[in-house]
Amino acid sequence: MKSIANLTAKFAFLLIPLALIMNRADAQNKKQERDAKQIETIKKIMESKAFVFEPDYMKPLRGGGKTIVTDEYRIRVNPDSLFSILPYIGQAFNAPYNGAKDELDFMSTDFEYYVVDNGKGGWDVTIVPRDHRELRKMLLSVLPDGKATLHVTSNNRDAISYTGTIEPTNKG
Helix, strand or coil, X not given: CHHHHHHHHHXXXXXXXXXXXXXXHHHHHHHHHHHHHHHHHHHHHHHHCCEEEEEEEEEECCCCCEXXXXXXXXXXXXXXXXXEECCCCCCXXXXXXXXCCCCCEEEECCEEEEEEECXXXXXXXXXXXXXXXXXXXXXXXXXXXXXXXXXXXXCCECCEEXXXXXXXXXCC
């Protein structure tokens, strides 16, 4: 009788770790499925040319970075238009005259858009506004989780980088 009780206890002792391992494997499979779905969603957003980049931090070429604490700044990309309103800190080579708008606050309807899989699970997007001659280009590096870095080069200012997130334009 004791041997059956010992055998049952040993069997239960083996079942508990096995159940924990199976539970952990199931959780990992669910996480991998969520990650794969998120990667596919971000990929579709990049290819559709319809997204919003919302920055949360900016880093000029010279000096320290600064956290962006408001949600009023963004870049909205649509297949037929580009809308940018971004803050700027850094060195300008030419001051705007006659009350000209900031060169990072603009709308463009004539721009080049290239998206490339960077081979590391993310995407590199190059945007070149043709109807905005002060701005050279915007390079957006997007990670599979939707986090992104935007690097802006200009003819009249030092370069600046922003970190933030990508969201679809039709986000509810």
